[in-house]
Amino acid sequence: MNNKSSLIWDFMEKNPWISVLMLLALQSMFTMDYRSLWFSDEVRYAEVYHQMKDASHWLVMYLNGVAYPDKPPVYFWFLSLIDTITPADGISVFFLGSAISAGIFLASTVALAKTLGCGRKTTLATGLVLITNIFFIGIAHYSRMDLLFASFIIWTNICLFKAFHSNNAPRWILSAFALMGIATLTKGPLGIVFPLLTAVCYLFWKQNLGLLRSKAVLKGTGILAAILLAWVVGAIMVDGTEFIHNIFYKQIYQRAVSSFHHEEPFQYYLVAFPLAWLPWTMAIFAVPLKKMFNMEYWKSLTAHRKSSENDGRDWAWIMFISGFVMLTCLSIKVLIYILPLFAPLAILTARGLMGEGGAVPAINSKKLWIAIACVYLLLAVATPFAEILFPFDFALQGLSFTVLILGLGGLALLATRNSGKKVGLLIMAATMTLWIQPLALKTLPSLDPLMSPRMTGEIMKKYVEQGSYPLAHKIYSGIFSYYAGTNIHETSDFAEIERILEEQDKVILVMQRKYYDRWENRPDNVEIINEQFISDRPYVLLRK
Numbered sequence: 001m002n003n004k005s006s007l008i009w010d011f012m013e014k015n016p017w018i019s020v021l022m023l024l025a026l027q028s029m030f031t032m033d034y035r036s037l038w039f040s041d042e043v044r045y046a047e048v049y050h051q052m053k054d055a056s057h058w059l060v061m062y063l064n065g066v067a068y069p070d071k072p073p074v075y076f077w078f079l080s081l082i083d084t085i086t087p088a089d090g091i092s093v094f095f096l097g098s099a100i101s102a103g104i105f106l107a108s109t110v111a112l113a114k115t116l117g118c119g120r121k122t123t124l125a126t127g128l129v130l131i132t133n134i135f136f137i138g139i140a141h142y143s144r145m146d147l148l149f150a151s152f153i154i155w156t157n158i159c160l161f162k163a164f165h166s167n168n169a170p171r172w173i174l175s176a177f178a179l180m181g182i183a184t185l186t187k188g189p190l191g192i193v194f195p196l197l198t199a200v201c202y203l204f205w206k207q208n209l210g211l212l213r214s215k216a217v218l219k220g221t222g223i224l225a226a227i228l229l230a231w232v233v234g235a236i237m238v239d240g241t242e243f244i245h246n247i248f249y250k251q252i253y254q255r256a257v258s259s260f261h262h263e264e265p266f267q268y269y270l271v272a273f274p275l276a277w278l279p280w281t282m283a284i285f286a287v288p289l290k291k292m293f294n295m296e297y298w299k300s301l302t303a304h305r306k307s308s309e310n311d312g313r314d315w316a317w318i319m320f321i322s323g324f325v326m327l328t329c330l331s332i333k334v335l336i337y338i339l340p341l342f343a344p345l346a347i348l349t350a351r352g353l354m355g356e357g358g359a360v361p362a363i364n365s366k367k368l369w370i371a372i373a374c375v376y377l378l379l380a381v382a383t384p385f386a387e388i389l390f391p392f393d394f395a396l397q398g399l400s401f402t403v404l405i406l407g408l409g410g411l412a413l414l415a416t417r418n419s420g421k422k423v424g425l426l427i428m429a430a431t432m433t434l435w436i437q438p439l440a441l442k443t444l445p446s447l448d449p450l451m452s453p454r455m456t457g458e459i460m461k462k463y464v465e466q467g468s469y470p471l472a473h474k475i476y477s478g479i480f481s482y483y484a485g486t487n488i489h490e491t492s493d494f495a496e497i498e499r500i501l502e503e504q505d506k507v508i509l510v511m512q513r514k515y516y517d518r519w520e521n522r523p524d525n526v527e528i529i530n531e532q533f534i535s536d537r538p539y540v541l542l543r544k
Helices: 003-014 016-028 041-055 074-085 092-115 120-131 134-139 146-164 169-184 190-205 215-239 241-257 268-276 280-286 289-293 295-303 308-329 335-354 365-389 399-415 421-446 454-465 494-503 513-518
Strands: 469-473 489-491 507-512 527-534 537-543
Touching (some): 016 092, 074 146, 092 120, 092 146, 092 335, 120 335, 134 421, 146 169, 146 335, 335 421, 454 537, 494 507
Parallel strands (some): 469 489
């Protein structure tokens, strides 16, 4: 490690929190208003936010003029706070919300590493692992509530770990249950399930389940119930009991047992998670896997499970494994649900690479840098072919810069593969920070015609302003409302559409091309005025 690299690392190690947050800021600060909002979550959540602000729907969220039971209110309150106290305006509010959420998640992960006993070196490495993960970088530039949700889950784990390992257990337990309540009101009941499952499995492993039988746990449960009941009662007063039934039966019970949406096979996460953890998935080629098949290793691990020396390591492993198994057992499977697992896995990866507490590193840094360099170079080689094979009539921009940066990063890792773990981490951090700039400022905006319903929505807005009745057939609810600037009558019944076409002098109607082609009694007085391929299917816009 040369002197310049050593000085940079030493400074960052002394200030791990500031260092990783500054790198994240560099990855995000130029990308606050760089593209349109994309299908499907970004445009829907933007519309939910505006309906909350414009119509004062502060307890029960609304989408396209009707109650929206899918999401609780905390994230939208968070956006309102950003809108109020920062200069951000328009869609920059949503992208700033993503960046701040990513910063909170990153700080939470670093705090968890410190809580679990990691020194400054491993704590810094934990943050660097996270901000060099491609999936995390992508989510930090996509507007949704999952990073904030996962942050509350991580802080709950911090409080629970402290409760089991300090003299101030009641205070930490009460804080944990309060955070579970806030997490649940950010996205849903997994905010309770994730941390409680970790705590129960950890205490079972440590043979100390008796810690759960305390007055503090009972009081904490009361705090959690009070937080949730306050919202439930408020929601009933505002919108009646039907909304609550929809939440508890359709959104919670059905999604867990027999999902009506995003149902995937049992092995989904076994395939998806390794892809999402790239490039750090390549650590599998740099660890001594033979030990995993040695019975003596597992006997020794079990024999020493009560040792306080391994508490932090055990919590991280149990947090990851229990969460992974739980998600696999759910009927609904969505890749974004894995985010809470990134925190313990980043810590475990950093521990394995750095050798926490003077232990011999479990991850061979030379093998790891070679493997990650291969990922970078493979992406650099494959990207031009993606541009050539791109099947649409608009060009992807900025790919030559992303190719160059990834290629140089891969070559730098190969050239310094013998220089140790610190140089490799710094090279990866620099590569990803440079790589995201052309990707976010050039390539992603060039995908707007494919990924954003903006074009169709703005055409609808123009016709609505001229007196046309806005109508949609069998679409993902609310995807055009934000850019159309109005609620849109949505229906899956062609008979209802035909009735409205007869009653209204002017109508602007949007539907998928496949449904238009199947429309048997299509009136002669409608014509296609626009067609847009959005995400994975074509939509046609019709005018009467």
